[in-house]
Amino acid sequence: MLDIHFIRENPEVVKKACKSKNMPADIDTLLRLDGEKREMLAQVEEKKHERNAASKRIGEMKRAGRDPGLLMDDMKKLSDEIKKADLSIAEKESVIQEILIGVPNIPHKSVPVGADASKNAFVHEWGEKKRFSFKPKVHDKLGEELDILDLKRAAKITGSGFVLFKGAGALLERALIDFMIDIHVQEHGFIEISPPFIVNRMSMFGTGQLPKLEEDMYDLEEAKYFLIPTAEVPVTNIFRDEILQEDDLPVRYVAYTPCFRKEAGSYGKDTTGMTRVHQFDKVELVKFVKPEESYQEHEDLLKCSEKILQKLDIPYRVLLLASGDMSFAAAKCYDIEAWSPGLGRYLEVSSCSNFEDFQARRMNIRFRRKKTGKNEFVHTLNSSGIALARTFIALIETYQNEDGSVTIPGALRPYMKGVEKITADK
RNA sequence: GGAGAGGUGCCAGAGUGGUUGAAUGGGGCGGUCUCGAAAACCGUUGUCCCGCUUGCGGGACCGAGGGUUCGAAUCCCUCCCUCUCCGCCA
Numbered sequence: 001m002l003d004i005h006f007i008r009e010n011p012e013v014v015k016k017a018c019k020s021k022n023m024p025a026d027i028d029t030l031l032r033l034d035g036e037k038r039e040m041l042a043q044v045e046e047k048k049h050e051r052n053a054a055s056k057r058i059g060e061m062k063r064a065g066r067d068p069g070l071l072m073d074d075m076k077k078l079s080d081e082i083k084k085a086d087l088s089i090a091e092k093e094s095v096i097q098e099i100l101i102g103v104p105n106i107p108h109k110s111v112p113v114g115a116d117a118s119k120n121a122f123v124h125e126w127g128e129k130k131r132f133s134f135k136p137k138v139h140d141k142l143g144e145e146l147d148i149l150d151l152k153r154a155a156k157i158t159g160s161g162f163v164l165f166k167g168a169g170a171l172l173e174r175a176l177i178d179f180m181i182d183i184h185v186q187e188h189g190f191i192e193i194s195p196p197f198i199v200n201r202m203s204m205f206g207t208g209q210l211p212k213l214e215e216d217m218y219d220l221e222e223a224k225y226f227l228i229p230t231a232e233v234p235v236t237n238i239f240r241d242e243i244l245q246e247d248d249l250p251v252r253y254v255a256y257t258p259c260f261r262k263e264a265g266s267y268g269k270d271t272t273g274m275t276r277v278h279q280f281d282k283v284e285l286v287k288f289v290k291p292e293e294s295y296q297e298h299e300d301l302l303k304c305s306e307k308i309l310q311k312l313d314i315p316y317r318v319l320l321l322a323s324g325d326m327s328f329a330a331a332k333c334y335d336i337e338a339w340s341p342g343l344g345r346y347l348e349v350s351s352c353s354n355f356e357d358f359q360a361r362r363m364n365i366r367f368r369r370k371k372t373g374k375n376e377f378v379h380t381l382n383s384s385g386i387a388l389a390r391t392f393i394a395l396i397e398t399y400q401n402e403d404g405s406v407t408i409p410g411a412l413r414p415y416m417k418g419v420e421k422i423t424a425d426k
Numbered sequence: 427g428g429a430g431a432g433g434u435g436c437c438a439g440a441g442u443g444g445u446u447g448a449a450u451g452g453g454g455c456g457g458u459c460u461c462g463a464a465a466a467c468c469g470u471u472g473u474c475c476c477g478c479u480u481g482c483g484g485g486a487c488c489g490a491g492g493g494u495u496c497g498a499a500u501c502c503c504u505c506c507c508u509c510u511c512c513g514c515c516a
Contacts, residue, residue, distance in 0.1 A: 041476060045485045052485090055497040059444035068496075075496035243436090243473090373455095375473080 001361045002103050004034060004096075017106040020113045020323035025103040030096060037092045044085040051078055101211070105358040107323040108295075108332040114322030120335070121322070126306065127315030129339050134402045138342035139393040140273030143169060145404055146424050151274065161263065161278040163389065168422040172408075173281060175415035176388060176395075177256050180283040180308055184385055188304045190254035190285060195234035197257055198225045203237040206363035208329035208355075216264045227260035231284035232382045236359060239288060243375055244367040250289040250297060254385065257282065274389050275347060281388035287381040288365065291357065294379035295332075298354040301383045302334050305350045308386050311411040314394050315339040317346060331356045338390065342397035347390045352383035396422075 007014050011027055018025045054075050061068040107113070112121045143149025148169025154162040165173045184190040204210040204226050209217060218227040228234055235255050244251070259282050270276035285304060289297045302318070309316045321333045330353040337346035357377035360366070366375040399407045405423040408416050 038476065041485085045476065048486090049484060051496075056445065058496055062444080072496045079496065 001101055001358060002105070003357075003361065004100065007031065007100075007103070008034065013106065014103065017323075018104060020107060021104045021326060021328075022115060022324045023102075023104040023328065026099055027103070030099045030103075033092055033096050033099075037089060037096060040085060040089050040092070044082060044089065047078060047082050047085070051075060051082065054078075101205075101362070104328045105331050105355065107326065108354070108356075110320075111326070111332050112320065112322045113324075115324040116322065117325045119322035120325055121320040123318040123320050123334065125315070125317035126310060127313065127339075129315050130341060130398055132341065136341040136397055136400060137404070138273060139340075139397050142342065142396055142400055142404065142406070143273075146406065146422055148172070148422060149274070159278075161276070163274045163277055163279070168419055169392075171416060171419065172395075172412075172422070173388060173392060175412055176391060177281060177283060179311075179412055179415050180385060181254055181256055183308060183311065184254040184283070184285060184304060187307070188252070188254075188285075190252040190304075193231075193235055193238070193253045193255040195231060195238075195255055195257065197228050197234075199228055199234050199237065200225055203233055203240070206240055207233050207236050207359055208327075208362065209233065212328055216262050218260045218262060228257060229261045230259050230282065230382075230384075231255040231257040232286060235284065235286040236380055236382065237363060239365045239378075240363040242365060244288065244365070244378065246290070246367055246370045249367055249378065250287055250293065253286045255284050255286070257284065259387075272343060273393065275343070275393065277389055280390075283385050283388075285383045285385040288360075288378045289381065290367070291376065291379050294354055294356060294381060297379075298332065298352070298381055301381055302336075302352045305336055305352055305383045305385045308391075309336070309338060309349070312391075312395060312409050313411075314391070314398055316349070327351075327353065329353075329355050329358050331358065336384075336386065338394035340390075340394050340397050342400075343393075347394060348387075349390045349394070350384035350386045353381060355380045355382075 002014065007027065008031060011031060014025075015027050018027070054071055058068040058071055058075070061071070112119055114120075137145075140149065140151060144151075146169070148166055150164040150166055151162075154164040157164070181192055185192050198220065201210065201224060204217065209229060213229075217229060220226065234257070235253050238253070239251075258279055260279050263276055263278060266276060274280075285301060287297055287301060306316070306318070316336055316338045319335045319337065321330075321335060326333050333351055333353040335348050336350035336352065338349045340347050356379050359380045360377040365378050365380070367378050368374070369376055395409070396406045399409060401407060401421075403423075405421050407421050408419060413420060
């Protein structure tokens with residue numbers, strides 16, 4: 001959510017931002033209603049002032065034994081007027097809010113302006129794509145032959161877009177989670193969080209999934225709860241409606257959670273194997289920082305996510321998303337894409353975003369600035385560190401051998417209970 | 427699921443329908459004292475919104491939302507949450 005004061009003073013900037021993000025918002029109507037509301041507010045507050053003063057006088061008169069009957073009659077009329085005015089202000093306010101929460105965040109000045117992913121900017125790449133002396137297999141075939149992936153039975157149990165890991169596959173999934181959390185805690189100084197996997201509507205609103213993406217969320221209708229689409233939601237909401245101390249910042253959290261997404265509107269896209277699934281595991285990094293530090297923290301955050309792929313020795317590239325490809329709440333976003341030799345293309349395994357104060361304003365997360373004693377909104381950031389399923393894909397496809405076995409990369413071996421190679425006969 | 431208790435400021439904890447934005451204590455901040463510190467004492471200490479803007483004036487907020495009233499933290503209704511006991515279950 002943007003600051004209404006900012007919109008009042010910079011309507012053209014906001015309009016331009018909406019356009020570059022392909023997310024229309026009626027700024028003119030917003031500002032007109034806002035002006036009308038403030039005028040009404042001034043009027044009704046004057047009446048309330050009068051009422052407050054009169055009520056005080058009535059109390060005094062009663063205590064003095066005088067009859068305040070006439071004054072009370074007047075105040076009854078005034079009170080009715082106030083009630084009516086309050087009501088119409090509330091109506092106006094709810095329309096204003098509705099428009100306001102639909103205004104996207106403004107892209108940072110370093111973000112390329114462009115309508116879609118074709119305008120994303122290449123930032124850098126890491127690692128060398130492995131050359132195979134044979135034709136590398138795609139993960140689903142490889143996993144099936146090794147008996148570590150069972151997509152067919154997962155579909156029977158639940159439906160398409162779900163995954164069942166088995167034996168060394170399940171162990172590998174668990175090892176990856178464990179490995180990633182350890183790196184972020186021990187080497188990057190994040191604090192581990194294990195949050196609820198189910199959240200309420202307010203939390204989904206706070207991080208910006210609602211109302212825009214409601215159709216992509218699994219909701220638990222009777223309970224009015226939602227399955228989380230990312231740990232970003234519960235972890236960022238930890239400080240909702242709180243005021244932090246300046247010395248507490250930056251706060252850096254890492255959390256493993258499963259993620260649930262309907263993937264509405266993406267039918268037919270990424271249908272191979274488990275490239276796009278409804279439930280996947282992810283290790284997520286979340287930061288709460290001071291505004292003046294957020295862009296440095298953003299760069300550092302990207303490095304933390306990259307580190308995982310570097311340690312696993314999986315080649316990847318980093319893109320800076322164009323304005324039109326960014327999410328509603330983001331001001332700047334990098335994507336990390338791991339190379340999948342079986343599929344012969346890159347897979348997005350991490351999104352590293354700076355939301356500035358957009359989420360913090362929705363969630364009302366502030367900190368007290370020591371120097372001024374004033375409360376300011378924090379900046380929130382998050383990055384996958386990193387998303388499983390697809391890392392699993394890149395890993396087994398990259399480390400596959402001609403005989404169909406998969407070698408476990410060195411960094412992961414301490415987590416694999418002595419398994420150095422996954423073979424079919426095991 | 428059944429029975430009770432309760433939700434007030436950074437924390438603890440008062441609060442008769444009318445100078446209560448809120449007693450008191452603790453904490454924080456500033457000061458006196460001290461070589462320094464502790465103790466003691468004095469002062470200060472919520473958030474948001476609107477308007478003119480160094481400052482000031484006004485409004486709102488005592489879990490959330492309604493209602494009664496000239497006036498609600500205080501009375502009534504609905505919802506949410508927390509705690510205790512019983513039942514059930516991991």
